[in-house]
Amino acid sequence: MLAGCGKSDQSAASSAAPAADANAVATLEFTANDSMKYNLTRAEVKAGQEVKVIFTNIGSMPKAAMGHNWVLLKKGADIEAFDKAAIGAAATEYIPAALADQIIAHTKLLGPKQTDEITFKAPTEPGEYPFLCSFPAHFQAGMKGVLVVK
Ligand SMILES: [Cu+2]
Numbered sequence: 208m209l210a211g212c213g214k215s216d217q218s219a220a221s222s223a224a225p226a227a228d229a230n231a232v233a234t235l236e237f238t239a240n241d242s243m244k245y246n247l248t249r250a251e252v253k254a255g256q257e258v259k260v261i262f263t264n265i266g267s268m269p270k271a272a273m274g275h276n277w278v279l280l281k282k283g284a285d286i287e288a289f290d291k292a293a294i295g296a297a298a299t300e301y302i303p304a305a306l307a308d309q310i311i312a313h314t315k316l317l318g319p320k321q322t323d324e325i326t327f328k329a330p331t332e333p334g335e336y337p338f339l340c341s342f343p344a345h346f347q348a349g350m351k352g353v354l355v356v357k
Pocket residue numbers: 239243273274275276340341342345350
């Protein structure tokens with residue numbers, strides 16, 4: 208219809224969306240249960256990739272006794288020191304404010320049948336990044352793993 212402007216086609220083409228492949232989101236689904244176990248203790252993403260973590264507490268025990276979270280720490284973070292500090296951080300759902308700079312991303316603390324979804328950018332530096340549940344005693348019981356950045 209707008210035959211008067213012959214150059215409009217060109218400008219429309221230059222604003223095309225970027226290729227989907229390079230920007231694909233890595234979706235990781237983690238669960239935790241009443242036996243203090245994650246379904247996965249290892250997952251892989253690409254450096255700098257957009258990551259979506261869907262975390263679900265599939266247990267049935269009350270949150271106060273068996274809450275779970277998923278906390279991803281920086282490479283080289285002292286995970287044991289973080290876990291110790293978390294014990295005293297009940298008021299902030301076991302996320303110790305003093306060590307916030309060690310955290311890349313974390314979910315909320317979840318009660319039974321609750322789900323939380325977070326998105327973050329994977330680190331650009333390849334390596335192994337530790338994650339844990341910071342509810343008291345859960346890390347010691349084995350609620351930990353690594354996110355491998357390729
Ligand atoms: Cu837990």
